[in-house]
Amino acid sequence: MIDMIRLTEMEFDALKEIGNIGAGHIATSLSKMLGKDVEINIPDTRFIGIDGFADYLGGPERIASAIYLRIEGNLKGEAMFIFPEKGGLELIDLMLGKPPGTTKSIDETMLGESAFTELATILTSAFLNAMSRMLDVTILPSPPHVATDFVQSLVDMLLIEVGTYADSFLSVGTKIEVSGYNINGKFLILFDRDSLLEVLDRLHDKFG
């Protein structure tokens, strides 16, 4: 078992740096997509306990929309975009060029869901590309899956892997806030156990 709490400060900083660079790329991509100059670069990499994860994402019984995808390639893990329901809907409005409050439910139109998925795919790629350049690895996102439900129900999926070996885990990610809009979500990556070791190895090779 890896005791993840015993990362050195340097390793933790390096992992945070991955988050920072990825967050920067997400910010740039989102700005381009929305055609707006938006301030959304808030890196957020931290250790979280399994029992505190839902609270970190706004509370277990809050309704949110999420996109889940597996990461394959040299590094394996899972990624999730998660937006409180209202924020997710405003994001769709913004993408579709409609006034905020137009879309009432994410699955009311196929357009909403596909816009949401499209956004997630592009932003995930932005993050993963930055990471693969930095670490010199191939990382491939699997097709994304969308759901709107209780936060705890959505994150159960992320906890399956980590639950077999630890009580807490490292979440590498970023907050996503669009100023002037009620959009505040999170993007995060959980590496599989062996992949986290691989990431640390590569960080050591790169930065000594």
Added chain:
Amino acid sequence: MTMRDKTELVVGIGKIGMSYGDTVLVSIGLGSCVGVALFDQVNKVFGMAHIMLPNSADSHLESPNMTILLSEHDTSTFNQLKDIYSKNEFSIAEEAHESFEAIRKYDSLTMGMVILSRYLPRLQGVETMKRIREKDRESRVILISPQSDRQSVKMLLDEGADEVLMDPFDERKVVEVTKSVIFHNQTRFADVALPILIYKMVNRGARIDLIRAKIAGGANIFSTMHPTDIGKIGDRNVLSVKAQLEKHRIRILAEDVGMNFGRTVRFDPDTLMLCIRTKNKEYSI
């Protein structure tokens, strides 16, 4: 009194919880997790497990150390317990016969597991437990109580004991109850959580043949996922829960499992109904 007015005990992800009928047991936002409500309505003992994973064979968690500190002044009681533990793969790392010896020897344990007589000379069991907890908040303590009635068990648990062993001892109960404390951080697995919950309920006065179950959860939230292992984790959780209940011959009176939506469940000990809330509806089974 309606359910809304009662105290609630929220059973967190991967945890178990119990009530004597004064508390509504709750599991919030079950996705692929399964909520299991167990109840013996005759003896008024109720339990809930919030199962996260099907099988501890998949576990890479550090396996718990089975060593304990046994503190008991009565030689015959001491020997009986020592006998049971040696026969069942536990090892007695340290022995103590009065409170200060127990507190002193606690420091040499690799895993903080202590068994204390309720009437340990000098400080008694409860006070000794409190002093040990001052040294180590994470310490696990089982108190030995002679011929306990349910009230005194409840009192000792309220004082903070993890479990209570009752003298005269039943070998199987001693083993299961001790294991339940040692394996407390592995209750995320169905095959660990349910035996532990069942024996904890029995230790609180339930009769195993009177226990019944209602279960909910085990959904596949991201319903477009391929039915790979990870996508089917909800189904696997449900299967494992059912296998455990069958093994202990506990009948399932109602179930609401699978599908693609999350569920918050509340078990009301007065009506024996499991109230289920989803993102857009509410119903009871």
